[in-house]
Structure formats: structure tokens, C-alpha cells
Amino acid sequence: MMPVIPYGRQDINQEDIDAVVNVLLSDYLTQGPVVPAFEKAVADYCGAQHAVAVNSATSALHIACLALGVGNGDIVWTTPITFVASANCALYCGATVDFVDINPSTYNLSVERLEEKLIQAEKTGKLPKVVIPVHLCGQSCDMAGIHALSQKYGFRIIEDASHAIGGKYKGEPVGNCRYSDITIFSFHPVKIITTGEGGMAVTNDSALAKHLRLLRSHGISSTPEDMQPRPSQEIWNYQQLDLGFNYRMTDIHAALGLSQMQRLDEFVTKRHAIAKRYDQRLSDLPVVTPWQHPDGFSSYHLYVIRLKLDAINKTHRQVYEALRAAGILVNLHYIPVYRQPYYEKMGFNEGCCPEAERYYMEAISIPMYYGLIDVQQDRVMGELRNAIGI
Numbered sequence: 001m002m003p004v005i006p007y008g009r010q011d012i013n014q015e016d017i018d019a020v021v022n023v024l025l026s027d028y029l030t031q032g033p034v035v036p037a038f039e040k041a042v043a044d045y046c047g048a049q050h051a052v053a054v055n056s057a058t059s060a061l062h063i064a065c066l067a068l069g070v071g072n073g074d075i076v077w078t079t080p081i082t083f084v085a086s087a088n089c090a091l092y093c094g095a096t097v098d099f100v101d102i103n104p105s106t107y108n109l110s111v112e113r114l115e116e117k118l119i120q121a122e123k124t125g126k127l128p129k130v131v132i133p134v135h136l137c138g139q140s141c142d143m144a145g146i147h148a149l150s151q152k153y154g155f156r157i158i159e160d161a162s163h164a165i166g167g168k169y170k171g172e173p174v175g176n177c178r179y180s181d182i183t184i185f186s187f188h189p190v191k192i193i194t195t196g197e198g199g200m201a202v203t204n205d206s207a208l209a210k211h212l213r214l215l216r217s218h219g220i221s222s223t224p225e226d227m228q229p230r231p232s233q234e235i236w237n238y239q240q241l242d243l244g245f246n247y248r249m250t251d252i253h254a255a256l257g258l259s260q261m262q263r264l265d266e267f268v269t270k271r272h273a274i275a276k277r278y279d280q281r282l283s284d285l286p287v288v289t290p291w292q293h294p295d296g297f298s299s300y301h302l303y304v305i306r307l308k309l310d311a312i313n314k315t316h317r318q319v320y321e322a323l324r325a326a327g328i329l330v331n332l333h334y335i336p337v338y339r340q341p342y343y344e345k346m347g348f349n350e351g352c353c354p355e356a357e358r359y360y361m362e363a364i365s366i367p368m369y370y371g372l373i374d375v376q377q378d379r380v381m382g383e384l385r386n387a388i389g390i
């Protein structure tokens with residue numbers, strides 16, 4: 001049996017290992033100097049003013065919503081073609097969620113569908129407080145278009161850039177928050193760089209950054225100027241000012257992230273080389289390879305093909321299962337979030353987003369990661385040919 005080829009995986013080198021071991025041998029395993037150093041490295045890379053590291057992108061999305069004031073009665077919109085966390089974050093805050101259909105070429109949240117939905121929502125008084133565009137596969141959304149609509153309709157923007165660190169939009173790094181209030185990143189092992197588990201929120205707004213820091217750690221501050229006045233004979237070395245969480249990142253995780261940042265550009269360059277090879281060598285197959293908008297430079301977290309089912313004698317599921325049976329651990333990114341049983345209970349159904357449904361019936365994520373070597377990639381393409389039956 002040939003070894004399996006996953007759809008994504010981390011790359012860990014000796015420097016990464018040494019960085020983690022150094023923290024283990026140091027005075028602080030958490031809340032030491034490495035978390036701020038990692039935050040600075042990401043903020044500087046992205047050209048953002050502030051960065052707040054947390055224990056996952058899910059946590060980052062949650063506190064980003066809270067920092068923007070999302071609560072009971074509010075409405076948050078996102079794309080259906082994303083991981084559930086992009087929508088769940090609004091539910092955590094007591095808000096309701098709705099979905100904007102995708103662009104048929106980029107599979108990102110469609111600006112046209114967004115505008116249509118905003119026009120309707122304005123009439124019924126149900127405008128969203130926050131919109132969460134997701135840079136699917138590492139390709140930026142049309143942020144200028146979404147930002148222009150936010151100015152007109154008064155919503156705030158959280159970019160879910162879980163896939164997109166190292167990517168660019170209009171020549172500038174994703175995460176500079178030129179078109180958003182907050183951008184969040186994930187450092188799960190399948191993403192571009194990893195901390196094991198981890199995430200980060202970046203922003204140019206110092207008040208938001210301060211609130212994010214507070215929410216990350218129980219809502220507690222020990223900064224004297226932030227505390228409320230109390231009788232001077234009492235000891236107040238910290239105060240809880242808000243209801244926060246323990247969403248802190250450890251220095252152990254941050255050390256891995258800081259070390260991985262050194263290779264971020266190298267990781268993305270390699271992913272582009274893999275994508276180019278797929279683009280060229282799959283061009284004769286009945287599949288649609290990922291279209292790239294000229295405004296963007298993808299980090300290529302994922303390489304999603306769409307099956308031209310009219311030209312294939314197999315079902316989507318048959319191709320998917322044949323690849324998995326052959327040891328190519330393809331995946332599906334994503335089932336539309338509203339089709340999940342938990343969301344169906346809220347009343348969503350298949351009719352919600354037709355373009356997302358079409359995508360879901362055809363998409364397959366084939367292996368894409370830094371360590372994927374040519375012979376493995378050739379095996380993926382050979383097995384894809386077999387699975388399709390060509």
C-alpha cells in the first residue's frame with residue numbers, strides 16, 4: 001500500500017523545534033515575551049498597527065464580534081462556503097446569521113449578491129451589523145467593493161483570513177485592514193503557517209485592539225489607568241472590567257509561529273509553484289482549475305478543482321471516494337454552512353444560496369502543501385485521471 005497523501009500538512013524544521021524547546025527551558029511558558037514578539041512579527045508583515053494573538057481563529061472571530069458590539073438582536077452576514085466558525089462566532093454573541101451567495105468564479109462572497117441583499121434588508125429594517133468575508137483558499141475577496149457597501153449601509157467588516165496569511169490584495173498584504181475593522185488569521189496545522197492551534201486578530205484601531213486584549217483574558221486589566229477608582233487603602237492589582245475568556249496563546253505556541261513566520265514567503269512561493277504545475281497538467285481534464293482575480297495574490301491554502309460532471313461518467317461522490325480509496329486524502333471545502341443540521345434547525349434550506357449549492361456539488365480540494373514533492377503531485381494527478389475515468 002502506498003503511503004497516503006493528505007490535502008494539507010504542516011512543515012516543521014529544526015529551527016522551529018529549537019524555538020519551541022528554548023521556550024520550554026525558559027522562565028515563561030505562557031504570558032512571557034514570545035507572544036508579543038510573534039504579534040509584532042505578524043503586524044509588521046501585514047502592515048497593521050496592532051495584533052492580538054489567541055488560542056484559535058475561532059476565538060479571534062468570537063472576540064472580534066464582541067469588540068464590534070455584536071449582541072442579542074444583531075445580524076451578521078457571511079459566506080456559506082466557509083468553515084462553520086465564520087458563522088458560529090455571531091451565534092456565540094446571541095446574534096443571528098445569514099448568508100450571502102458566492103461569486104461563481106472566485107467562490108468568495110459575491111459583492112453583487114451582497115448589494116442586492118442589502119437593498120432588500122434596508123427595506124425590511126434588517127441590515128447586518130457586521131459582514132464577515134472569507135478569503136477562500138487564500139484568494140482575497142473584492143474588499144474594495146465590500147468596503148464601499150459598508151460605507152453606504154453602515155456595517156462593520158471582519159475579514160476571515162484564516163486561509164490567507166502571505167496573500168496580497170491590490171499589491172498590499174492581506175491583513176493591513178485597509179478595507180476592514182479587524183482581520184483574523186488561523187494557525188491550525190493545515191493553514192499556511194502553524195502554531196499547533198492558534199489564531200490572531202489584527203487591526204489599525206487602538207481602542208478595538210485594547211478591547212480584544214481585554215476579552216482574550218477574562219476581561220481583566222492590571223493597567224492602573226484602565227482601572228476604576230477604589231479606596232486607596234484597598235489592594236487592586238487587577239480589575240475585571242468586562243466578561244472575557246481565557247483565549248490566551250502560550251509562549252510555546254507563539255515560538256513555533258514566530259519561527260514559521262521566517263519562512264512564510266517561502267511557503268507561499270512553493271504553493272504557487274505547485275498550483276502552476278496543477279494548472280498546466282490538469283488543463284486537458286474535465287475539471288475547472290482555480291481562477292485567480294488579477295487584483296489578488298493568493299496564499300494558495302487550498303487548491304480546489306470543480307468537476308465538469310456533464311463530461312464525466314461518475315458522480316462527485318464517486319470521484320471523491322475513488323481518490324480517497326487510492327490514498328489521496330482529498331477533502332471538500334466546504335459544505336454550505338447553512339446545510340449543517342444545526343443550521344437547518346434554524347430554518348435554512350437548500351434554496352438559500354444557489355451558486356454555493358452548485359459549487360458544493362462539484363468541488364474537491366486536492367493536495368496542496370509546502371512539502372508536496374513532484375512525484376507525489378504526479379501520483380495525485382494520475383489518480384485523479386483514474387478516478388474520473390480518463
Ligand SMILES: *Cc1c(COP(=O)(O)O)cnc(C)c1O
Pocket residue numbers: 055056057058059082083085086134160162163185186187188197198199
Ligand atoms: C480554519 C478556519 C477557521 C478556524 O480556525 P481555528 O484556528 O481552527 O479556530 C475559521 N475560518 C476559516 C475560513 C477556517 O478555514
